[in-house]
């Protein structure tokens with residue numbers, strides 16, 4: 001099963017003094033808001049363009065059947081690229097799809113219930129807005145990653161919280177659980193979040209609405225994250 005958590009052996013691959021014990025920041029794609037039959041081909045081009053750690057199926061206006069159909073088509077593609085499939089909001093659908101995990105917002109249900117439904121290996125991510133307290137609570141409740149945002153303006157979703165990037169650096173000093181930065185992130189504004197300590201950049205609009213192509217945007221992220 002694809003994993004998006006920190007690889008405990010990773011730090012030992014750095015010679016002493018190099019790296020800070022955490023793997024380099026990776027890209028975590030959030031799906032376009034609506035599923036299009038042509039999307040699998042777009043996704044393959046994107047996954048050919050640069051490394052992607054995880055893909056979240058986030059179809060807020062779709063029926064359960066539409067989510068299941070989309071997930072069923074995308075799952076083997078993601079598996080072929082070793083990209084974790086995370087389902088937004090719905091542990092029950094994540095289980096039905098045999099996905100790699102679920103992302104829960106603060107109103108999306110209990111972490112322990114999702115864990116008992118999905119099992120030990122599942123990746124459970126939790127939205128923590130700009131709150132250190134919510135992040136500590138999520139970690140104590142068994143989350144596999146915490147997500148902070150929205151760092152920038154975004155047209156993808158109405159947001160009210162605007163964390164300072166320093167929350168990412170703080171998190172890396174208090175927890176080994178990865179932190180995800182989300183909200184309006186593009187190759188042009190991501191550097192401060194990477195420098196602050198983001199383990200993952202979660203991105204939707206900048207990729208799917210890119211002026212040239214989604215693949216060009218993923219290639220630009222790859223350049224940034226390699227640097």
Ligand SMILES: Cc1ncc(COP(=O)(O)OP(=O)(O)O)c(N)n1
Pocket residue numbers: 056058060088089103104105106107108125126127147148149157180182202
């Ligand atoms: C990686 C990641 N971080 C945050 C969110 C937002 O989740 P939530 O607050 O539940 O809002 P919706 O996405 O459900 O509208 C996320 N989906 N992914």
Ligand SMILES: Cc1nc(C(=O)O)sc1CCOP(=O)(O)O
Pocket residue numbers: 030127129148149150151153154155156157159182183184185202203204205206
């Ligand atoms: C789904 C989501 N959650 C956010 C949060 O702040 O919790 S911001 C956001 C939108 C992410 O898409 P884009 O990369 O297009 O801004």
Ligand SMILES: [Mg+2]
Pocket residue numbers: 088089103104105108
């Ligand atoms: Mg949600």
